[in-house]
Amino acid sequence: MEANEDLISALTEAGFTQAELADVVNEYLRDHGHEGTVSDRTVRHWLTGKTRWPHPRQREALEAVFGSTAEDLGFIRPAGRSSPTSEPEQPLRRRNFLIATTGTAATVVSPLSARPSTVGISDVIRLRSGLDALMFIDDTRGGHETLERAALSGATEALDMQHQAASQRIRQRLFSVAADYTATAAWSALDARHSDRAEQHLHQALYLAGMAQDPVVELRVWNSYAMLAHQRQHFTQAVDSAQAAQATAITRRDPLFASLAHARTAVGHSNLGDRQAALRSLGYAAEALEKAEPQQPRPSWIAFYGPAELNAITAIVRDRIGDAAEAEAASHQALSTIPQQFRRNRALATTRLALAQLHQRDIEQACATAATVFPMMSSNPIPGRMRSLLGDYYRDLITLAPKAPVTREWGDRYRLEWSRA
Incomplete structure (x- = not known):
């Protein structure tokens, strides 16, 4: 029995849980005069491939929800059955x-017609x-x-x-x-x-x-609180917020979210100079990530997190506890796997790579790396968080190599790009 990868992909793209897909299929069935009897178990059978060709009414509902034929959703028509002539409804x-x-x-x-009074x-x-x-x-x-x-x-x-x-x-x-x-x-x-x-x-x-009563959004909020506290240099509060994220119910059900919370805690500990706690939290993050199921449906905001992002966070932690060589290696690992569509995250990881190189006194290589950030973001203004990080790089560059020609050249480029932002 093979999993239905096409349906899993459609479910993930839509951001549904199994329960939500069951609900929307049942709603469609009831709206069309049928009893809604689809359960979480029914959906699980579709996803795992145990049910390879659903009941006709259920297929009709699935085609209406996703705007795809049953075959396109990965279901396999039994031999001898003819294909339908109707097109699937536009996806809800x-x-x-x-x-x-x-x-x-x-x-x-x-919508073109007035909204119904019932939501x-x-x-x-x-x-x-x-x-x-x-x-x-x-x-x-x-x-x-x-x-x-x-x-x-x-x-x-x-x-x-x-x-x-x-x-x-x-x-x-x-x-x-x-x-x-x-x-x-x-x-x-x-x-x-x-x-x-x-x-x-x-x-x-x-x-x-x-x-x-949504623990996923609660974790998202606490994760952002931790980052906000970091921006304000309230590092103890950043650790507290990350630990609040760890305590949300979703971390017990999905290790991917647990991994993110542990990784954010590691950043907080590194800012406090607690090397042992930072490395311990990184270890917990890696262990949890190994247990996560990549194909499990999750909301789109968490799509950035995975092995690549954990490597990027590892680079931050390692650099802040003084392990610049390890930070450089982690940055290279991150950049080799961060998907191209995450352009902002790739630019941030590149700046982190430049910082790790700079902190090893490889001044010319660091400046060459940092200079590549500007063309990455050339089509849009540089976001404030990235501007701040590039500012950190320039300050460290001036501190470590104030008289080097490459410092002056990079500073001229930095000011030129800033004037365009």
């Missing part, structure tokens, strides 16, 4: 979200698809005010739906979506180094995550 999760033509924000597009799972899916669009923009460009405003708009729409008729489960999911949008706005402000706005959004996101 994509129907009303589009990327704005400027490519800088996600825009909620109202259902398809509305939740529609809203969640907009989060995927925002995270794609963040991966390439980084945080900026347009992205922040778009995220807050998505949160407002989700909260406004609370005024319509909905089941308690749908209300919780609307709170969850609003929390995720607000956390995205907070992350955008954090990446742009607008710390006061980031903190305001994080407070609201944590409240909404509590209303939703």
Whole structure:
């Protein structure tokens, strides 16, 4: 029995859990006059390949949800059965979200017909698809005010739906979506180094995550709190926030989230100069990551985290505890595996590589490496967090090699790029 990789991929892309897919299929069935009997177990049988050709009504519902034929979703038609002549319905999760033509924000597009007075799972899916669009923009460009405003708009729409008729489960999911949008706005402000706005959004996101009883968003918020505390150089608070992320319920169910929380704790310990605690947390992060199932459906915001990002975080920790050679090696490992679409993260890892080289007194190589960051981000302004890191590099360069010709040359390039930002 082989797993249905196509359905797993579609589920992951949509950001569904097994329970959510069961709910949306059941909603479709009920809307079309049938009894909704799909359970988590049914979905698990689809994903594992135990059920290779679902019931006709279930296939119809799956095709409507994903906008793909049953065969495209990885199901295998029994021999002798003819193919359907109808086209699958446009996917519910994509129907009303589009990327704005400027490519800088996600825009909620109202459906052609008036919205029903009752809110259902398809509305939740529609809203969640907009989060995927925002995270794609963040991966390439980084945080900026347009992205922040778009995220807050998505949160407002989700909260406004609370005024319509909905089941308690749908209300919780609307709170969850609003929390995720607000956390995205907070992350955008954090990446742009607008710390006061980031903190305001994080407070609201944590409240909404509590209303939703959503431990995944809670972990996301605490992870961002740890990064905010680092920006403010409140390093003890950064450790406390990362440990709060460790304590969320999702870390007991999914080791990938546990790994991220341990990695963030390691950064906090390294900033406090606690070498042993930092390395111990890195070890816990690596152990947890080995246990994680890569194909498990997860929200799009966590897509950045995996072995490549753990290597990038390892580079940060190693450099801060004085292991510059190990930091350089970890940076090379990260850059060899960070996917190309994560352009901002690749630029950050490259700057970390330059810092590790600089701290080994390899001045010319460090400057050559750091100079490659600017063309990586040439099509967009450099986000505030990256500007700050490049500023750290320049200060260390001036301290270590104040009179070297390459220092003067790099400084001229640095100021020129800054004037264009």
